[in-house]
Amino acid sequence: MVLLVAIGILILAAVVSITITNGMSRKKLQAENAYSQIDVQLRRKLSLIPNLVEAVKGYVKHEHDVLVQVAQARAAVLGARGPADAARANHMLTGSLSTLFGMVQEQYPQLKADQQFKGLQEELVSTENRVTYARQAYNDAVTVYNIAVVTFPGSLFAGPKFPRMELFDVPEETRQQADNLQIQM
Amino acid sequence: MTFWQRIEANRRRTVWLFVAFYLLTALMAWAVHVVVEYWLVTAGLLALAVGTGVAAFVADSALVLRWVGARNATDEEVQMLSNVVDEMAIAAQIPRPNLYVLDDEAPNAFATGTPGKGTVVVTSGLLAKLNRDELAGVVAHEIAHIGNHDTRVMTVAFVLLWAISLLSDIAYRWKAMESRYPQERRRSKDKDKGKEESLKLIVAILAIILAPIAAKLLTYAVSRRREYLADAEAARLTRNPRALASALRKIALDDDPVDTASLATSHLFIVSPLRPGTGFLASRWFSTHPPTEERIKLLENM
Numbered sequence: 001m002v003l004l005v006a007i008g009i010l011i012l013a014a015v016v017s018i019t020i021t022n023g024m025s026r027k028k029l030q031a032e033n034a035y036s037q038i039d040v041q042l043r044r045k046l047s048l049i050p051n052l053v054e055a056v057k058g059y060v061k062h063e064h065d066v067l068v069q070v071a072q073a074r075a076a077v078l079g080a081r082g083p084a085d086a087a088r089a090n091h092m093l094t095g096s097l098s099t100l101f102g103m104v105q106e107q108y109p110q111l112k113a114d115q116q117f118k119g120l121q122e123e124l125v126s127t128e129n130r131v132t133y134a135r136q137a138y139n140d141a142v143t144v145y146n147i148a149v150v151t152f153p154g155s156l157f158a159g160p161k162f163p164r165m166e167l168f169d170v171p172e173e174t175r176q177q178a179d180n181l182q183i184q185m
Numbered sequence: 186m187t188f189w190q191r192i193e194a195n196r197r198r199t200v201w202l203f204v205a206f207y208l209l210t211a212l213m214a215w216a217v218h219v220v221v222e223y224w225l226v227t228a229g230l231l232a233l234a235v236g237t238g239v240a241a242f243v244a245d246s247a248l249v250l251r252w253v254g255a256r257n258a259t260d261e262e263v264q265m266l267s268n269v270v271d272e273m274a275i276a277a278q279i280p281r282p283n284l285y286v287l288d289d290e291a292p293n294a295f296a297t298g299t300p301g302k303g304t305v306v307v308t309s310g311l312l313a314k315l316n317r318d319e320l321a322g323v324v325a326h327e328i329a330h331i332g333n334h335d336t337r338v339m340t341v342a343f344v345l346l347w348a349i350s351l352l353s354d355i356a357y358r359w360k361a362m363e364s365r366y367p368q369e370r371r372r373s374k375d376k377d378k379g380k381e382e383s384l385k386l387i388v389a390i391l392a393i394i395l396a397p398i399a400a401k402l403l404t405y406a407v408s409r410r411r412e413y414l415a416d417a418e419a420a421r422l423t424r425n426p427r428a429l430a431s432a433l434r435k436i437a438l439d440d441d442p443v444d445t446a447s448l449a450t451s452h453l454f455i456v457s458p459l460r461p462g463t464g465f466l467a468s469r470w471f472s473t474h475p476p477t478e479e480r481i482k483l484l485e486n487m
Contacts, residue, residue: 037275119264125317126268133276136424 195414219389234348303331322429329418
């Protein structure tokens with residue numbers, strides 16, 4: 001009888017721990033999948049940039065350093081390692097792009113009514129939004145996973161197999177640095 | 186309450202509504218059995234009711250699009266709308282739904298389908314009257330319906346409503362036929378048992394009469410709950426509940442009714458496209474949508 005109870009408890013414990021680790025694995029996979037979405041959207045953004053720059057290049061002949069900034073930031077996103085690094089590089093890129101567009105708009109106010117320029121701006125806004133929403137989905141998924149890892153009972157199984165994941169987020173000082181570059185669009 | 190808590194609460198409430206719905210169906214099956222007195226007939230009727238309900242509504246949802254006359258949107262026409270749909274699909278982590286435009290001055294929108302096979306339909310009036318943020322709020326609400334499998338949820342509710350109504354109808358007719366030929370009734374040999382039997386019969390007949398009304402109320406309650414849920418989800422997706430609130434206000438205040446809307450499709454739209462009626466049947470208990478004022482208030486406090 002005692003033996004049966006002991007075996008029963010063991011089986012129960014095994015089932016419970018498998019359920020918990022499965023849940024954590026699922027949350028981790030969901031977060032990883034959400035990260036690949038950011039990657040897709042970042043790549044889309046990077047591949048659009050040459051076209052965007054080409055379209056406004058004619059207006060900024062004398063402002064070459066902002067074009068250089070865009071190119072540098074683009075390269076930084078390409079070479080980024082890990083969520084935090086990519087977030088920082090992406091933030092710089094967004095800043096330099098909006099500087100570029102703000103500059104063009106300031107010098108050529110008549111562009112505001114231009115259909116083609118409007119379309120271009122809509123594409124830029126949407127491209128930024130896509131990255132933002134992918135980032136939001138990733139950060140939510142990571143938060144759900146991280147909560148599962150640090151709270152009981154998940155914390156019992158945390159360890160090398162279930163490390164805490166990094167948010168796709170920009171540290172405060174980098175944000176200020178980049179914001180200083182930006183001109184309100 | 187935050188939108189996270191609202192989402193949770195609305196999910197829980199839906200579960201309870203469906204528990205009530207299944208209990209009601211079970212009660213109906215019991216009532217039919219009391220009247221009919223043959224298990225096989227009861228089971229057959231139940232299968233028939235649910236089966237025809239499923240068939241009717243599966244066929245029906247495929248027809249909805251053609252029915253309201255929506256057309257496929259071209260990209261140049263709706264660059265911004267198309268972008269917004271892409272963005273919200275990314276936020277919701279579902280495949281991009283198809284996008285249709287319905288030529289109608291009334292600003293409104295609806296969605297059908299499930300993730301991967303979803304469709305969002307937007308009226309041309311909505312495109313003309315809302316700004317980008319408001320449009321994003323509305324599209325987020327529709328994409329939330331798709332992500333929550335609301336077409337399926339509502340189909341189940343309608344099938345149960347259909348089944349309960351059909352059973353009620355059949356049981357009622359059966360009873361009427363039986364009372365015309367009373368000699369065929371079996372049982373009730375001794376007096377005590379007869380009393381118990383007749384009490385049972387009264388309860389069953391009451392259930393047969395009242396269950397369809399209760400089922401209708403439950404269907405409306407489920408529909409309203411899913412609207413609240415989609416609003417909260419839209420807040421989660423856009424992180425901008427105020428834009429959706431302002432869109433709802435614009436849609437509700439608009440004078441044009443949707444030409445192609447009918448009672449059968451009205452539960453699909455973001456704001457009920459039918460003009461409010463008067464009297465008891467216009468009360469919130471008989472509405473597919475919560476009062477717009479209430480939704481706006483909740484959104485503005487998220």
